[in-house]
Amino acid sequence: MTPLPPITIEAQHLSKRYGTHTVVQDVSFALAAGETLVLLGPSGCGKTTLLRMLNRLVEPDAGTVRVNGQDVRTQAPELLRRGMGYVIQQVGLLPHYTVAENVGVVSRLLGHDAAQVASRTEELLNRLHLPPERYARQYPHQLSGGQQQRVGLARALAANPPIILLDEPFGALDPITRASIRREFRELEELRRKTMVLVTHDVQEAFELADRIMLLDAGIVQQLGTPRELLFQPANEFVRRFFEAERLSLQLRTLRLADVLTYAKSNSNISTSTIYKSGHNILSPSVSIQDAIELLSTLSAKQTNSTDEAIVWVSGEQSTPSSAAYSFTLPQLMTAFGRALQHLQAA
Numbered sequence: 001m002t003p004l005p006p007i008t009i010e011a012q013h014l015s016k017r018y019g020t021h022t023v024v025q026d027v028s029f030a031l032a033a034g035e036t037l038v039l040l041g042p043s044g045c046g047k048t049t050l051l052r053m054l055n056r057l058v059e060p061d062a063g064t065v066r067v068n069g070q071d072v073r074t075q076a077p078e079l080l081r082r083g084m085g086y087v088i089q090q091v092g093l094l095p096h097y098t099v100a101e102n103v104g105v106v107s108r109l110l111g112h113d114a115a116q117v118a119s120r121t122e123e124l125l126n127r128l129h130l131p132p133e134r135y136a137r138q139y140p141h142q143l144s145g146g147q148q149q150r151v152g153l154a155r156a157l158a159a160n161p162p163i164i165l166l167d168e169p170f171g172a173l174d175p176i177t178r179a180s181i182r183r184e185f186r187e188l189e190e191l192r193r194k195t196m197v198l199v200t201h202d203v204q205e206a207f208e209l210a211d212r213i214m215l216l217d218a219g220i221v222q223q224l225g226t227p228r229e230l231l232f233q234p235a236n237e238f239v240r241r242f243f244e245a246e247r248l249s250l251q252l253r254t255l256r257l258a259d260v261l262t263y264a265k266s267n268s269n270i271s272t273s274t275i276y277k278s279g280h281n282i283l284s285p286s287v288s289i290q291d292a293i294e295l296l297s298t299l300s301a302k303q304t305n306s307t308d309e310a311i312v313w314v315s316g317e318q319s320t321p322s323s324a325a326y327s328f329t330l331p332q333l334m335t336a337f338g339r340a341l342q343h344l345q346a347a
């Protein structure tokens with residue numbers, strides 16, 4: 001058995017009041033190393049306050065936060081924050097610093113060697129699609145909102161903190177830029193092993209990025225669970241209604257091909273080599289129904305006569321025997337999805 005990853009952040013019974021208004025009430029959670037927790041909920045429900053209690057920008061009235069097992073109150077806030085990157089919607093780049101200077105600012109404050117800072121900055125700018133030869137010497141006002149956001153992220157990653165806190169990091173962007181930056185963000189190798197807590201009120205964003213979602217209302221946790229649990233096993237009426245308007249698109253995003261295989265046509269007599277010959281039509285069982293539909297729609301839009309092109313092969317490893325191969329046309333996929341939904345909703 002692989003050992004469970006260690007708990008990195010543990011919050012117990014956190015509460016915060018402003019005057020008579022309780023904005024966070026008795027919130028507890030434990031976050032494993034490498035996990036992404038999304039704090040979701042309507043405006044004013046206490047997400048930012050909760051996030052800021054983790055790095056001591058806000059002190060709780062009650063409860064404790066432990067980071068790597070140590071109570072944060074026993075750590076100097078500056079030291080604590082060195083291990084926790086912090087990205088906010090307003091980006092907060094220093095206007096008179098170049099892009100490179102903005103990215104390196106924390107590392108320089110930490111007294112890192114100048115050559116080291118320069119090479120780390122260059123590496124990060126490349127990873128975040130801001131080629132340093134073009135952008136390093138530019139100033140924030142010369143960049144688009146999306147580019148500024150990426151510089152803000154690069155800055156938070158510069159000192160390589162194991163934990164990153166993000167408060168509406170894509171909030172200031174238009175929906176199209178937002179979706180594409182989110183995709184880049186999700187695929188960023190740099191973030192794979194980070195423990196992250198992200199605040200958003202955008203449901204799609206939450207489902208796209210979260211390992212687990214904490215849905216809050218008026219400072220009280222309504223449910224903490226995987227996107228799938230929130231969608232298919234809502235803890236109460238608030239949770240159910242919260243996702244109502246976007247239910248279908250969330251279901252398409254949350255269910256994977258693996259979930260609908262039982263309802264697909266199995267092709268046990270097709271050889272692995274035949275399957276792999278069809279190249280780009282092969283999808284992994286972990287692909288979302290949404291992505292599979294997009295692929296199949298593109299294929300059918302090409303209107304070729306090749307039956308191969310209208311089929312998606314779902315197979316695990318290259319070495320998986322052909323009995324693990326399933327095929328779908330677009331209508332078959334939709335039918336299988338419908339059946340899987342019926343089954344899940346009846347459960």
Ligand SMILES: Nc1ncnc2c1ncn2[C@@H]1O[C@H](COP(=O)(O)OP(=O)(O)OP(=O)(O)O)[C@@H](O)[C@H]1O
Nearest residue numbers: 018023041042043044045046047048049050199201
């Ligand atoms: N420093 C403060 N003094 C008084 N009230 C505050 C303070 N900070 C936050 N609040 C109040 O606490 C409540 C929760 O605020 P918070 O910013 O945590 O909510 P949020 O869920 O992040 O909201 P949004 O999505 O709109 O950013 C709000 O009613 C807010 O007005």
